[in-house]
Amino acid sequence: MSDAPSSPIPPNGPSNGQQQAMPLQLNIQYTKDLSFEVPGAPEIFVNLREQPRVDLTLDVQARPVEGQQNVYEVSLQIRADAKVQETSCFIAELVYCGVFTVNIPQEHLEPVLLVECPRLLFPFARNILADVTRDGGFPPVLLAPIDFVALWQSRRGGQQVGTA
Helix, strand or coil: CCCCCCCCCCCCCCCCCCCCCCCEEEEEEEEEEEEEECCCCCHHHHHCCCCCEEEEEEEEEEEECCCCCCEEEEEEEEEEEEEECCEEEEEEEEEEEEEEEECCCHHHHHHHHHHHHHHHHHHHHHHHHHHHHHHCCCCCCCCCCCCHHHHHHHHHHHHHHHHC
16 A cells, blocks of 8 residues: 555646647747848948838748648748838848647637747847848848738738639
């Protein structure tokens, strides 16, 4: 006989022979592609008299990782194109990715992949873009927070219009 008191619930939660899977797990994050170009260097630095206008485009993509169940690569694609009048100052392109394990019902998969996952990646991508533009000789591009819900909803609206 054991002297230890018995507990109706094991210390690590209920045991049914398998561990409970986390609904969302970030396995790894990485820079997949990074490009920074100053087409008019070095003249642009001598002639630059005003703050460049920066046009930003952002896209989010998700795809299953081949051979893995419930594992997806989510990529945040950001392009910053800076100009003064019509003169290009710099072009920065970043593809920042994360590999996520997602254990949720299928009907919730799309918003998790296209809203929650990029929300986790965004602060790191924002920092990389700020660093590369600053290191390139320009004021850092500081991205404002992104409303990934609105981005996802506008994307769905565009798809629904096209398929209806």
